[in-house]
Amino acid sequence: MSKNTVSDRFRKVDVDEYDENKFVDEEEGGENQLGPDEAEVDSLIRQGNLMGALQAVLKNPPINTKNQNVKDRAEGLVLKVLSSFKSTDIEKGVQSLDKNGVDLLMKYIYKGFEQPSENNSAVLLQWHEKALSAGGVGCIVRVLTARKTV
Amino acid sequence: MSYHSFLLEPISCHAWNKDRTQIALCPNNHEVHIYKKDGNNWSKIHVLKEHNGQVTGIDWAPESNRIVTCGTDRNAYVWTLKGDVWKPTLVILRINRAARCVKWSPKENKFAVGSGSRLISVCYFEQDNDWWVCKHIKKPIRSTILCLDWHPNNVLLAAGSCDFKCRIFSAYIKEVEEKPAPTAWGSKMPFGEVMFESTGTSGWVHGVCFSDSGNRVAWASHDSTVAVAEGGKTAVCASLTSETLPLLCVTFITENSLVAAGHDCYPVLFVYDSNKAALSFGGKLDVPKQSAQKGMTARERFQNLDKKATTDSKEAVLESVHKNSISQISILNGGKAQCAKFCTTGMDGGMAIWDVKSLESAMKDLKIV
Numbered sequence: 001m002s003k004n005t006v007s008d009r010f011r012k013v014d015v016d017e018y019d020e021n022k023f024v025d026e027e028e029g030g031e032n033q034l035g036p037d038e039a040e041v042d043s044l045i046r047q048g049n050l051m052g053a054l055q056a057v058l059k060n061p062p063i064n065t066k067n068q069n070v071k072d073r074a075e076g077l078v079l080k081v082l083s084s085f086k087s088t089d090i091e092k093g094v095q096s097l098d099k100n101g102v103d104l105l106m107k108y109i110y111k112g113f114e115q116p117s118e119n120n121s122a123v124l125l126q127w128h129e130k131a132l133s134a135g136g137v138g139c140i141v142r143v144l145t146a147r148k149t150v
Numbered sequence: 151m152s153y154h155s156f157l158l159e160p161i162s163c164h165a166w167n168k169d170r171t172q173i174a175l176c177p178n179n180h181e182v183h184i185y186k187k188d189g190n191n192w193s194k195i196h197v198l199k200e201h202n203g204q205v206t207g208i209d210w211a212p213e214s215n216r217i218v219t220c221g222t223d224r225n226a227y228v229w230t231l232k233g234d235v236w237k238p239t240l241v242i243l244r245i246n247r248a249a250r251c252v253k254w255s256p257k258e259n260k261f262a263v264g265s266g267s268r269l270i271s272v273c274y275f276e277q278d279n280d281w282w283v284c285k286h287i288k289k290p291i292r293s294t295i296l297c298l299d300w301h302p303n304n305v306l307l308a309a310g311s312c313d314f315k316c317r318i319f320s321a322y323i324k325e326v327e328e329k330p331a332p333t334a335w336g337s338k339m340p341f342g343e344v345m346f347e348s349t350g351t352s353g354w355v356h357g358v359c360f361s362d363s364g365n366r367v368a369w370a371s372h373d374s375t376v377a378v379a380e381g382g383k384t385a386v387c388a389s390l391t392s393e394t395l396p397l398l399c400v401t402f403i404t405e406n407s408l409v410a411a412g413h414d415c416y417p418v419l420f421v422y423d424s425n426k427a428a429l430s431f432g433g434k435l436d437v438p439k440q441s442a443q444k445g446m447t448a449r450e451r452f453q454n455l456d457k458k459a460t461t462d463s464k465e466a467v468l469e470s471v472h473k474n475s476i477s478q479i480s481i482l483n484g485g486k487a488q489c490a491k492f493c494t495t496g497m498d499g500g501m502a503i504w505d506v507k508s509l510e511s512a513m514k515d516l517k518i519v
Contacts, residue, residue: 021268023292023313099391136393138374145353145373147314 025147035062035074041081050085054093057081058104063148071150078108083123094130102135106143107150151509153471153502154192156185160497162205163478168212170482174198175495176205182219184236200227200238207252207263214258220249226263226273228282241282243271251297257304259326264295270309272321272341287319287342297357297399301364305330305339308367310355316369316377318346334365334381346385351375357399357410357479362487366422368408370397376410378422378429390420390429399479403489403506406519409435411476411494415468417504421519433516435509436470474498 016022036057044053057078062070085093097105109131112124131139143149157177164175172195174184182198182205203223210217217236220226224245227238243249247266254261263271263284268291273284293312300307307321320339322330335345346367348355353373360367368378374396377389397412406424411417419432474497482503484490495501510516 103391137395138391138393141372141374141396142353142391147352 033060033062033065033070035070036060036077038073038077041077045081045084050081050089051093051096053081053084054096055101058097058101058108061104061107061150063150074150075108075111079112079120079124082109082112082127083120085123087126090126090130094127094134097134099135102131103139103142104150106131106135106139107146110143111150151471151502151504153500155498155500156192157499159499160474160477161495161499161501163208164480164493164495164501165208165210165217166480166482166493167210168215173501174208174210174217175501176208176219177499178204180204180221180223182208182217196236198229198236198238201225203248206248206250209252209254209261211254211258216254216258218252218254218261220252220263220265222248224249224265226252226261226271228261239282241273241284243273243284244286245269245271247294250295253298253300255300255304255321256302257327260304260321260323262298262300262307262321264298264309264311266294268293268295270295270298270307270319270321272307272323274323274326276325285323285341287321289342290344290347291317296355299359299367301333301335301360302362303330303333303364306333306335306345306360306364308358308360308369310358310369310371312354314352314354314371316348316355316358316367316371316379317344318367319344335385336381346379346381348377348379348387350387351377351389353396356396356412357401359401359408359486361402361405362485363405366402366405368400368402368422370400370410370412372396376400376408376420376429378408380424380427386427388422388427388429390431392418392431394418398475398477399494401479401481401489401492402486403481403484403492404487404518407432409479409489409492411479411496413475414470415472415474415476415496415498416470417476417479417492417494419516419518421517432518433513435504435513435516471502472496472498472500 041057062074109128159178162176162178172186180201184196185192186195201221203221205221207220217229226241229236229238245265245267249263249265251264260274270287271284273282276283295309295311297310305322308318310316320343322339322341351371353371355369355371357370366380370376375389375391379385379387395413397410400410406422408420409417416436421432422429476494476496479494481489482491493503
């Protein structure tokens with residue numbers, strides 16, 4: 001009996017991994033997704049073409065990839081573009097996006113909320129307000145129910 | 151349009167009899183109450199007590215006048231009216247989780263039960279043993295089945311599930327019927343065959359509905375989208391993302407128009423254009439109450455600012471007829487081809503009957519094609 005009570009390593013086993021009924025999401029080839037093009041976005045920001053930068057940064061979202069670095073890099077780029085907008089231009093920026101664009105923007109905004117910092121919270125909240133009036137609560141519901149997100 | 155508040159508790163599910171004079175509903179407990187319409191009032195005439203768990207699905211077969219109920223106690227009962235009393239017959243579903251939804255087939259010789267056991271039980275009556283027997287459809291369902299609808303050919307069954315997919319299965323039971331003719335969804339239909347599986351929408355599928363011809367199927371999903379698929383060599387799918395909260399139930403009212411309702415507490419119209427394979431928003435179907443616009447006194451404004459921290463003068467009262475989510479919608483008159491009236495019940499314990507003609511005239515720009 002004393003032999004059995006020595007090790008408690010069994011308590012650290014994740015039993016859910018061994019459940020044969022465990023739901024596994026479908027694998028969709030995401031290895032080619034590299035996220036938005038950093039060089040292109042940077043040059044557009046430097047030129048002052050913020051609308052173009054917004055469109056460019058929302059291209060190629062790293063949704064299916066499992067590479068966390070790609071996702072972090074994409075998020076950083078998006079935040080850079082969002083912070084470089086003037087408050088008065090945010091609404092125009094949101095209007096220039098189509099439905100899928102607004103959904104994607106909302107996904108990035110919520111990703112940004114996950115890591116609040118001094119600089120980005122205020123900016124993100126302003127973008128959130130404008131995106132909400134464009135996409136409605138349905139847009140937020142889609143962020144919450146998305147299985148694969150940025 | 152009329153609204154009747156039955157109870158304070160949510161109405162879990164409801165079903166109408168053939169001539170729409172009686173409604174069977176579950177008041178969020180283990181019982182089924184049957185109300186009869188007399189004049190403008192509803193009186194409770196029967197209480198069906200047999201389930202040990204909340205009744206999650208009720209369906210009333212119009213021709214044979216039988217009610218089937220299913221509940222969280224993993225059982226289903228078929229009720230037949232003997233004289234003035236409803237007598238239950240237990241149906242063993244062989245499931246180990248709660249049953250979630252039940253539907254009689256169009257010919258009323260079978261019914262299907264969706265459950266949390268990740269399978270659909272298709273039950274039929276075996277004359278020799280005088281007993282209801284069931285067959286299971288298991289593959290490739292990965293999670294709870296939330297909603298079911300039968301195709302008019304009595305064989306195909308659409309099922310919406312928590313594994314984010316809407317599928318059409320064949321529920322062909324050779325003991326009770328002939329081999330079915332080919333349909334838009336395929337020609338070989340052995341039991342359990344998947345004729346169609348949806349892709350593209352994510353989110354639990356809360357409501358599913360076949361159109362009157364059976365060539366189209368619509369489903370409402372938890373990511374605030376509605377989608378329609380049309381059968382053919384390759385099924386054509388059209389989906390629409392909406393700006394509102396998720397919809398819980400959907401039904402066709404003509405071959406091209408759908409009405410759906412959900413957490414936003416009002417029914418919504420969608421129109422499907424098969425030439426463009428596109429779904430579009432048709433309009434909000436609620437009749438707004440004509441509320442008098444009261445001006446706010448300065449005192450009220452400061453009070454609002456103090457109590458609610460808002461300068462908004464809108465009252466915090468829902469303007470829709472239903473005061474809580476609508477969970478089920480059913481067609482009363484006209485069938486799915488030319489619906490004239492439909493009924494909604496919800497979490498506010500109320501039932502509203504909507505008249506399509508008067509809605510069309512009340513809302514400008516509303517066209518039901």
